[in-house]
Amino acid sequence: xxxxxxxxxxxPEGTPPGQETMAxxxxxxxxxxxxxxxxxxxxxxxxxxGARVRYSGGKFTVTDGPFTETKELIAGFALFEVKSKxxxxxxxxxxxxxxxxxxxxxxxxxxxxxxxxESTAELAEVKHRQPAEVGATL
Amino acid sequence: xxxxxxxxxxxxxxxxxxxxxxxxxxxxxGDVGVAEDLAQDALVAALERWPESGVPDxxxxxxxxxxxxxxxDLLRRRTRLERKxxxxxxxxxxxxxxxxxxxxxxxxxxxxxDLLRLMFTACHPILSTEARAALTLRLLxxxxxxxxxxxxxxPAPTVxxxxxxxxxxxxxxxxxxxxPRGDDLTARLSSVxxxxxxxxNEGYAATAGDDWLRPALCEDALRLGRILAELxxxxxxxxxxxxxxxxxxxxxRARVGPSGEPILLLDQNRSRWDQLLIRRGLAALExxxxxxxxxxxxxxxxxxxxxxxxxxxxxxTDWERIATLYAALAEVSPSPVVELNRAVAVGMAFGxxxxxxxxxxxxxxxxxxxxxxxxxxxxxxxxxxGRFDEARAEFERAASLTQNARERTLLLERSMQPR
Numbered sequence: 001x002x003x004x005x006x007x008x009x010x011x012p013e014g015t016p017p018g019q020e021t022m023a024x025x026x027x028x029x030x031x032x033x034x035x036x037x038x039x040x041x042x043x044x045x046x047x048x049x050g051a052r053v054r055y056s057g058g059k060f061t062v063t064d065g066p067f068t069e070t071k072e073l074i075a076g077f078a079l080f081e082v083k084s085k086x087x088x089x090x091x092x093x094x095x096x097x098x099x100x101x102x103x104x105x106x107x108x109x110x111x112x113x114x115x116x117x118e119s120t121a122e123l124a125e126v127k128h129r130q131p132a133e134v135g136a137t138l
Numbered sequence: 139x140x141x142x143x144x145x146x147x148x149x150x151x152x153x154x155x156x157x158x159x160x161x162x163x164x165x166x167x168g169d170v171g172v173a174e175d176l177a178q179d180a181l182v183a184a185l186e187r188w189p190e191s192g193v194p195d196x197x198x199x200x201x202x203x204x205x206x207x208x209x210x211d212l213l214r215r216r217t218r219l220e221r222k223x224x225x226x227x228x229x230x231x232x233x234x235x236x237x238x239x240x241x242x243x244x245x246x247x248x249x250x251x252d253l254l255r256l257m258f259t260a261c262h263p264i265l266s267t268e269a270r271a272a273l274t275l276r277l278l279x280x281x282x283x284x285x286x287x288x289x290x291x292x293p294a295p296t297v298x299x300x301x302x303x304x305x306x307x308x309x310x311x312x313x314x315x316x317x318p319r320g321d322d323l324t325a326r327l328s329s330v331x332x333x334x335x336x337x338x339n340e341g342y343a344a345t346a347g348d349d350w351l352r353p354a355l356c357e358d359a360l361r362l363g364r365i366l367a368e369l370x371x372x373x374x375x376x377x378x379x380x381x382x383x384x385x386x387x388x389x390x391r392a393r394v395g396p397s398g399e400p401i402l403l404l405d406q407n408r409s410r411w412d413q414l415l416i417r418r419g420l421a422a423l424e425x426x427x428x429x430x431x432x433x434x435x436x437x438x439x440x441x442x443x444x445x446x447x448x449x450x451x452x453x454x455t456d457w458e459r460i461a462t463l464y465a466a467l468a469e470v471s472p473s474p475v476v477e478l479n480r481a482v483a484v485g486m487a488f489g490x491x492x493x494x495x496x497x498x499x500x501x502x503x504x505x506x507x508x509x510x511x512x513x514x515x516x517x518x519x520x521x522x523x524g525r526f527d528e529a530r531a532e533f534e535r536a537a538s539l540t541q542n543a544r545e546r547t548l549l550l551e552r553s554m555q556p557r
Contacts (some may be wrong), residue, residue: 036364081357086150
């Protein structure tokens, strides 16, 4: 199952992470990649570079950054593929130990369907450990 | 945290730490079976203590320290026993004094090599493929025996026995806990890749109604593959396999209709393909090719899957390239099934007559005698050539050969109404 982690640090925007934090973060990301659980992660630029787009009452409003609140703004995200919510929580814990105080909101990603075969034609192929064009064009 | 919550947290920590734990311990005690027992002991200790004390700040280190103490006890007991038997006396005592502090240094070594050793040992060719898959999921995937049994649709005692026997076989054969080198590496690596892909395919073969643990095998295999790619980054076929699995998994949402019916590749809603997995797959494929592995069997299959992944619509599919890739695959890994797939791709790329010629050459192939996809493919090509009576007969024949009711319906429909 996949979980999205949205990280909101307590520290106000524009508090640059120290060199030590950066090094630790690099090491942690490497560890998460090596563990095969980290699908994607990115950090955000300050909110001054962003905007909020609202659609309400049939009208769009665009508010350019910086956003008025200075704390608990989304600072980055990570997409995990894990076995359980608890595993996602455990990785979050390790992440925040390095990243600093704040909140990491974890949301399970909706994944309709599963690894069921495209057709049993492909399944037959699988048993021969080969891909299937036959299944594609049956 | 309540006790059940703690148990879930412990479960998560186990999932993350168990492989590293077992791998580190196996290097010290030289036996994966003993290493797993020691790791399990540490888990039991955690289950006893953490509900009261709370989960420690560094749970992995706690488990390792606990298991390490037990490993040292075990080694000391062994040494004492040996000494009793062999009367080695003073000399060994000195050695032992020297050896024990070294254990700490050994345990603090980078864990990557240990994990790789564990993977090679669990997938040792001395073991049957089933045993390798079960042992890999157990030691590296952190799955329980019950989970493995449910996923593979076999009784739990069968899996338990398989694992016990596998560990005994490794121990009795004195398989060293190491990463093979030189020529041996290639053969042993292909054994590892085979196991990972087998696990993936077990999940891939699951249907919508199956226990979720079955399709979850796809994720287990992907995780193992991704780990392996980080542990052996210079091996092109590892990236080839990861690419193949990422791209196949990218289609999982689109492969099944609302009532669980399979949807053929060309009929799938491509907007439901997971673009992140496709990107990861394409990147892994590029990695394999950069390492000079474009012609590896996994890289070639990944390249074929990539052709589909890159096409925004079915019509945009680069069938010529697919046909070429199948020809290359037929050279490195020849099989009648590859040949049949090549025939279909050639039919798509160069017209049904060219495809039919290749399919006809396979009609005498004994291994495809009762393979329903041969008449199905032939029927499709005949249909496109306007030879409707022959097409109908082939679809009927294919329908009579398939074991699957949904597919039979599909084939009979086609036999009634050639396009």
